[in-house]
Amino acid sequence: MAGNTFGSLFKLTTFGESHGRAIGGVIDGCPAGLELDLEMIQHEMNRRKPGQSAIVTQRKEPDTVEFYSGIFEGKTTGVPIGFAIHNTNQKSRDYSHIKDSYRPSHADYVYDQKYGHRDYRGGGRSSARETACRVVAGAIAKQLLSNININAFVSSVGEISLDTPYHELDFSLTESNPVRCPDPAKAAEMEERIRQIRKEGDTIGGTVMCVIQNVPIGLGEPVFDKLHAELGKAMLSINAVKGFEYGSGFEGAKMKGSQHNDIFNADGTTKTNLSGGIQGGISNGMDIYFNVAFKPVATIMQSQDTINKDGEIVEMTGKGRHDPCVVPRAVPIVEAMAALVLADYYLMNKTIKI
Amino acid sequence: MAGNTFGSLFKLTTFGESHGRAIGGVIDGCPAGLELDLEMIQHEMNRRKPGQSAIVTQRKEPDTVEFYSGIFEGKTTGVPIGFAIHNTNQKSRDYSHIKDSYRPSHADYVYDQKYGHRDYRGGGRSSARETACRVVAGAIAKQLLSNININAFVSSVGEISLDTPYHELDFSLTESNPVRCPDPAKAAEMEERIRQIRKEGDTIGGTVMCVIQNVPIGLGEPVFDKLHAELGKAMLSINAVKGFEYGSGFEGAKMKGSQHNDIFNADGTTKTNLSGGIQGGISNGMDIYFNVAFKPVATIMQSQDTINKDGEIVEMTGKGRHDPCVVPRAVPIVEAMAALVLADYYLMNKTIKI
């Protein structure tokens, strides 16, 4: 089961390497009759693309999506939506430093071991460039689920953490700063931290929180395909992610049942929401919220020892234009993957009752 | 896509409710020619079963597995392995308190909303009783992967946390105490905490850590079916799980790249292992380790307000024999799900090169 397809009914299959001719994909199962706003799709792409601000990689990739099929007279037709994003950045660069050597904490070594033959240019298939395709599909999924609000934002950069409960935040401020943190003061702190880390030739990790509101009750397919299990897989499949927690998360493991239980109101809503909007793997109508941990980018502008194909120790220094911190650009990716999961489960849920 | 199948090549499909006639399943795709140790399977079942110690639920369920097919003269034949565990505990109890009322932080309400008609007895399909089937299949997966060592253990109960790095622990001590913590002193503390919480009629959360050693390099199917993404989904699909992190996990999000990178040794191993044995979604031969957070059990022996089907507020007190803390019994379940993931990816990896 080659792993380049996500979803069962709303299904995305992607292809493409960082420095190949194009990346792209096929969205199969998008219902017919959906009026598509193509500008909104490109807008989502722009939120992810390199070079958008001073604190992300300065590579220039226009990331323009071309749709090949599945859309006719502005509406989906129910047949597969094929698309491609041509790589304009394919110039024959000098890759000798990664052709035969394995960058520490990158996938170079395991790709070579697993496949025996790899496209080493810019990380090839293991590059986060592939996430652009997820954003395309996620943008369409968002349009399918126009009643559901999906808002991700940066909740920490390194040790700097946004501790305000999410319902006290104004999500409309998320895009007001390059960090994508809806608290402007915290955002400034985070931005400063990222600038500093970049000067050091280093990188730093962070977390992204995602809040999903107005979800219909009933999404989720126990016992294995619980809604949060698929959300977790979706997030963990994003490059650099090390952890996922929803609702009370790891803090919940420290609590007592009498503290943790969400007591019902008469209308089926709950007074608290430590459950994070999901019970037994099924959405209960309350807000879904979760945290995603991203490790620091492995490419640093400092000299490190590493090994080459012959098992010799060699010295390596990062080249090219890399992100000092991925979380600002990860925000739209987290939203996209959440949208893909919800679209899939929304369609599945249509088949549950006679 | 009804969600009761796990895996693609080594594939488990389960059925069964807490108080129905039987639970069971079908394991399809187990390779032929595997000599099966049936006692080992039952032994794994016994590690999960109720009533095994003073700090778990005192229900009596023998949990005896009957195999119906797929095994002949002691060896697998490559055809599906059907099995059932008959429920001996089906006595017509008084379920009136949960028939029409929804227990807080249980799945009763969402099952009713999603399916319209549910078996309310003992939680029905949403009961953790279904995990017994996972343990059966996991025990077979472990036998398939006899070279790989999978060791889970309790790493915290409430605020009591085992902070010793795992490589300083002696896993052979895990089964020496009812908590399943390999540090006897911590285990005693945890046990005491659980006894006390039970006296209070309350419950408490905890975490389980799992360490997988001697994994071949190359398991994992990017970009969506990364090894840790599937492990995450597997763990999150277990009842009561709220979070998953591997390698550096959420701590990694606070680190700098210069601290976090795992520098290679000449033989391809790494000096540190913040990556947690997985790079770019593919095992790199180092130890895989991850943490799983479990919330406190929702059924408490204290009175709580809740609602009934008519949306009236009613008072409810937990009945029956429930676990004050699930983590001791969750240890074999975590191991089983890890084994299922690895077995599946091990088979997939046979198809990757010409």
Add this chain to the structure above:
Amino acid sequence: MAGNTFGSLFKLTTFGESHGRAIGGVIDGCPAGLELDLEMIQHEMNRRKPGQSAIVTQRKEPDTVEFYSGIFEGKTTGVPIGFAIHNTNQKSRDYSHIKDSYRPSHADYVYDQKYGHRDYRGGGRSSARETACRVVAGAIAKQLLSNININAFVSSVGEISLDTPYHELDFSLTESNPVRCPDPAKAAEMEERIRQIRKEGDTIGGTVMCVIQNVPIGLGEPVFDKLHAELGKAMLSINAVKGFEYGSGFEGAKMKGSQHNDIFNADGTTKTNLSGGIQGGISNGMDIYFNVAFKPVATIMQSQDTINKDGEIVEMTGKGRHDPCVVPRAVPIVEAMAALVLADYYLMNKTIKI
């Protein structure tokens, strides 16, 4: 992808060998709230079971289904329906003649070659006994699709062919004779032919036609999962099937477009139906009809040369009680598989439009 699951949304997974403890399966994805008539299910089983008439195998297998889960208070709950049929015919017989020798035109040889280790008793997994599980699931699918009429019948036995167009037949007569041919005169001829062939210690092939009426327009998922493609696969997966054709079938290949085109009536129905109720892989509301060819049973009561595991030529004569002709018992199996396909595609079609 071990091949023991059929369907995507209405999904049957089966297990079991001819002479193991039990055969059975799991039906996952049956919508919740379906009132099940269990007697009808057993009735369908009885149509398939051995010993039902003088012209089928005289083995005695009661084929009683036990349901383990998924049904509560007479209705489906939307969770998996587990079931088993215990083999009562497991007596330790003498299998020495097939333990080490390979019966001609049976699967013994290829199972040994593929799996290396096989349950040789009564054909093991390759026995048509597994089709009993298909009939169980098909009976439930029929109940889900209560508006759709699925009628299969024997259309030929050897050279004796029923050439009456299906719309001139009275399907209520199908069960009036042991052959399951709705034309009593032809049925008598066929029955006589089967009796004679049995006396010769020989077997004979035949065909089953299936007519599906009142199908909603729109079922089918091009381009690969066309409705007739999945029906074809479903039929070809039944033991002994050698061919499938729908609508005009092989005769259609001899025709001209001007003869073959089905001209529309104003209401979207067509004046003729050479298309067989499916256009471009999607049901058009007209009757779906198809033919299925079954080869003669390979076990004959005559001496044949064959080989043993050591590649030596040995003589073999069929033992046991076998069908001289499978088509009478194949009728309910064909209907069951058709019902499974339709149920699956009926659910899929709920997800196609916004």
Add this chain to the structure above:
Amino acid sequence: MAGNTFGSLFKLTTFGESHGRAIGGVIDGCPAGLELDLEMIQHEMNRRKPGQSAIVTQRKEPDTVEFYSGIFEGKTTGVPIGFAIHNTNQKSRDYSHIKDSYRPSHADYVYDQKYGHRDYRGGGRSSARETACRVVAGAIAKQLLSNININAFVSSVGEISLDTPYHELDFSLTESNPVRCPDPAKAAEMEERIRQIRKEGDTIGGTVMCVIQNVPIGLGEPVFDKLHAELGKAMLSINAVKGFEYGSGFEGAKMKGSQHNDIFNADGTTKTNLSGGIQGGISNGMDIYFNVAFKPVATIMQSQDTINKDGEIVEMTGKGRHDPCVVPRAVPIVEAMAALVLADYYLMNKTIKI
């Protein structure tokens, strides 16, 4: 389960409409390290493309494949192979005759009913143009299975049938004539028949036979995914196919077991091969052979009555350049689908034994 993916391990997902910007697809699961002959792929495309001879449609479509990913330095890398074929024939034609009217025995009507919104230009997604993508993937599958020989050829056009047993044919002659029949005399007869039918403004059906030689023993995944069942589905998914039979096929249904059984030679081969190279759904190493029936093309150059969207009867005459008989161009498509099935089952079979 939107139906645009074929295969489980060697997996093709396609997109594209007849007159959209491009058709294309993603091949996921092709093993790494396969040296690809791109000219051979284009050669296979040319066998399918329009305008190749006087007896097929005279449309001009160069059908040039562009590969976007998955191939590096001439070899597959194990990651998805994305490709596109740009439609050069997109000129804004006059489609008014099919925009609002439904062509008889075409999919126009059912697409409108199922999806509610369709790309009517040139048949949109229901056009056989999509089969070009199958030929691309099939050509790669053939290269993966370089030891297996897959030879399809035209076995009948209308009533003109090639009755020579396939082992008396010289497959190297298949490409020697525009009909793709390896018997030059029959080919001439068939060609003449097609020319005549075209003059009449009519079309005619035909059959394609396919012979697969040198297949390893053991391919096939009972009980549902039998090798011939998947081959049958593969063939039935091709546009215009009405029937599939393998080995003795429908003739086998008339035979007696004593005639039909294939008696073993000492080496496990069989003296006859009525089984068609498959026993119990698993290849037995003998030649696999099957027949595929194609209906006459529905678009004829004669006036026919049909209906429009408003249910009014309107007159319609075929426009454009259409095939008078599809079987010559279907030959490479049949081979491609056969190759896809075999590649998938070849990979699956690597996971069967410990």
